[in-house]
Amino acid sequence: MRVVLVDDEPLALKRLRKVLLNELNELTIAAEYSNPYEALSGILEHRPDVVFLDIQMPRIDGLKLGKQIQAILPGIEIVFVTGYDQYAVKAFELYALDYVLKPVNAQRLRQTMERVGEKLAVKRARQAPAANASCVRCFGQLRFQHPGAEEQVPKWRTNKVQELFAYLLHHRNRPIGRSVLLELLWPEIEESKGVQHLYTAIYHIRKTLKACGMDGISIHTGEPENGYKLDLGDAGVDAEVWEDEVRRLGALDGNSAERYESVLDKYSGDYLEGYEYLWAEHERERLRLLWQLQMNKLGEFYERQGMPERAVGINRKIQQRCPDLEDTYFSLMKLYDVLGDQAGVEEQYWLLKEKMGRELDLPVSAEIADWYERWKTREEAAPAPNR
Incomplete structure (x- = not known):
């Protein structure tokens, strides 16, 4: 079992490492991080089975980081480490396999690792349904x-x-x-x-x-x-099969982009969409975030490859399913600018302004508003085309 530890307190990291190594023989600590931003890229590199993640960190909330980790590496198990009492921790269980309280107790940690081992054994034993299965x-x-x-x-x-x-x-x-x-x-x-x-x-x-x-x-x-x-x-189950396919996608490059797009297009709706089941909300959000982050990666790849039309198509799909994402409107504005589509830029800014004002009662961010004003000034100063 490969494990990564994340905690901004060096003493807490040292204690957790000591207890883990003393109590469990079949365990490898692949890496330790006190900087949560370094942790995210490191976890992608090491691809551990389990991440022990502190909740209270000054630079980023551990719950938010945990969701990002789950979305980028579907199937990874997360154990939160926290100073909260067990009643407050109930909220955190939605996002993790388990939790342990600080200071880490060896007996409690053994129970957690037994639970982790059982979960991993089930995953490894699980076989993909046959192609001709219902x-x-x-x-x-x-x-x-x-x-x-x-x-x-x-x-x-x-x-x-x-x-x-x-x-x-x-x-x-x-x-x-x-x-x-x-x-x-x-x-x-x-x-x-x-x-x-x-x-x-x-x-x-x-x-x-x-x-x-x-x-x-x-x-x-x-x-x-x-x-x-x-x-x-x-x-x-389509959601389970799809997540397995996403996990097996590998590196994104010119040879795999079509495969990426094909797999992501199988996300045909949110998990149990339309049913107001509160117990399904975390899974619904987790799968949507996984799809969204993979789509963002694909859109950015097409943009880097000089394929703005393909990038527009990807961002349009994101916008349709996640209409509250301000960054998607901004990405489309910039892509339409590259394509010389003035109406497209205007449309996206107007849609964003309407949504932010009417539904959220918020202004457009200063960064986007400034970009739009500079673009508008540049367009108005440009010479009219010859007739």
């Missing part, structure tokens, strides 16, 4: 698809049945306790009635799966506390 589509609306057939939108008995299936799918191959499901879906009714609703909902999920020819997907009962686990059988 698929559950989570990008956009929930759908089922069999090889060579049209996608099916399942007809769920109720919205609760749909959410129960989506939640079990989100936590696939992992047992979810009955009390967790009751609290999620039927928090305001007494337990005995909630249990009956749960049994009925499970029955309707199985019935819907059979009606859609997806009866290879099964729901098992068992621990913990009479919980339920969704087993996909041979079926795949």
